[in-house]
Amino acid sequence: MTHTASINPFYTDRMKRDATRYEACDRPVYARLPVAPRNASPVPGLTSLYHSHRAGDYGDRSYPGNCGGNLIKDLLRYFRPGLVFDPCAGSGTCQDVCDELGIPCLAFDIHDGFDACDPHEFDHADMFDFIWAHPAYWRMKIYADDPRDLSRCATFGDFLARYGQFVRNCARALKPNGKLAILMGDYCDREEGFVPLTFHTKRLAFAAGLRQSCTDIIRFSHGASSSKKIYRSSFIPGLHDTCMVFERMTPAKGGF
Numbered sequence: 454m455t456h457t458a459s460i461n462p463f464y465t466d467r468m469k470r471d472a473t474r475y476e477a478c479d480r481p482v483y484a485r486l487p488v489a490p491r492n493a494s495p496v497p498g499l500t501s502l503y504h505s506h507r508a509g510d511y512g513d514r515s516y517p518g519n520c521g522g523n524l525i526k527d528l529l530r531y532f533r534p535g536l537v538f539d540p541c542a543g544s545g546t547c548q549d550v551c552d553e554l555g556i557p558c559l560a561f562d563i564h565d566g567f568d569a570c571d572p573h574e575f576d577h578a579d580m581f582d583f584i585w586a587h588p589a590y591w592r593m594k595i596y597a598d599d600p601r602d603l604s605r606c607a608t609f610g611d612f613l614a615r616y617g618q619f620v621r622n623c624a625r626a627l628k629p630n631g632k633l634a635i636l637m638g639d640y641c642d643r644e645e646g647f648v649p650l651t652f653h654t655k656r657l658a659f660a661a662g663l664r665q666s667c668t669d670i671i672r673f674s675h676g677a678s679s680s681k682k683i684y685r686s687s688f689i690p691g692l693h694d695t696c697m698v699f700e701r702m703t704p705a706k707g708g709f
Contacts, residue, residue, distance in 0.1 A: 499527045503672040511549040522550040532632055534582035540569035547585045568601045570615040575622035584623050587636045609645050617657045624661040627701040638694030651695045663699035670696040
């Protein structure tokens with residue numbers, strides 16, 4: 454190697470470039486985001502591409518599926534709701550954000566025995582200005598031991614049936630013009646193959662009488678546990694999830 458390098462300096466330079474390229478794979482690489490157009494938004498940094506590698510001092514980052522609170526905070530600052538509801542509270546991230554902003558919030562979780570997929574438990578009709586929901590991405594990550602939990606659904610059909618009821622429950626709980634923000638991600642399931650959960654989220658929301666309120670918000674997944682694993686299979690890794698904001702325009706007329 455030393456003899457070849459001394460004869461051909463170009464070969465030495467090429468080897469250095471290749472080594473640098475491979476070493477860079479082990480370090481975080483950040484893309485430059487497009488400049489957002491100026492407008493009257495109260496949160497100018499809230500765009501369709503959401504990057505925040507700092508989770509903020511909200512909730513518990515060791516909790517399964519914890520997503521950090523900065524996106525929730527920016528959405529609340531933008532929509533300025535009066536009363537917030539979180540039916541998938543987890544470690545209380547949304548509650549912590551609301552407490553900081555001085556916004557009243559109700560938060561429940563399957564760990565507390567609250568089943569957000571049960572219409573009989575979900576009796577908060579026409580009550581909330583804003584609902585934040587970060588439900589399970591089916592069985593990508595098992596969340597709770599409770600068999601009613603969405604991550605415990607045996608089949609994808611079972612998941613969609615319960616997830617659809619969850620969305621209908623949320624729609625019914627909104628005030629007219631109230632907003633439902635759902636953070637959801639697609640993934641490749643070991644048996645079902647690629648599972649387009651964001652597509653199904655929109656399909657179920659529209660079927661529940663909601664309409665989309667704004668652009669999809671693509672949230673970069675900094676700190677995801679999957680980025681620390683090595684997989685034997687070949688696939689295109691997903692490095693983001695999607696926040697979709699829906700709204701209820703008119704009072705419910707049955708069907709929820």
